[in-house]
């Protein structure tokens with residue numbers, strides 16, 4: 001857990017990749033996050049989800065959780081739906097061509113995440129006023 005905390009602490013922004021089980025994020029992911037707090041504070045997070053509906057419900061839950069960590073959860077996300085995921089698993093899941101239809105969304109998400117990452121990193125250098 002100490003190593004996870006140090007790793008998370010080093011980053012100024014995050015992309016959380018989640019599957020979806022029974023309309024929620026995996027318990028293992030939530031459990032890992034629950035061991036952290038200050039490492040996440042005032043940093044942005046974007047999401048990539050996969051599952052029958054692209055992890056949409058898991059991501060919605062994680063956005064609420066992120067607020068409790070005092071993070072900035074971002075709107076732009078990648079949803080890998082079953083109709084894309086299943087053929088990808090049968091072909092080559094590591095081939096970038098398989099997921100080419102998501103490239104524009106990924107670009108939008110990354111540009112947005114970089115803006116928030118840079119902006120909040122600068123903001124964190126200013127202490128909160130009393």
Ligand SMILES: Cc1cc2nc3c(=O)[nH]c(=O)nc-3n(C[C@H](O)[C@H](O)[C@H](O)COP(=O)(O)O)c2cc1C
Pocket residue numbers: 019020021022023024050051052053054055
């Ligand atoms: C018990 C079980 C429940 C699931 N529930 C959902 C669900 O609620 N929504 C969804 O989109 N996919 C659901 N799935 C599909 C999983 O998201 C999918 O199998 C995914 O690949 C699991 O990711 P993982 O293999 O990395 O754990 C479920 C799968 C299982 C086995």
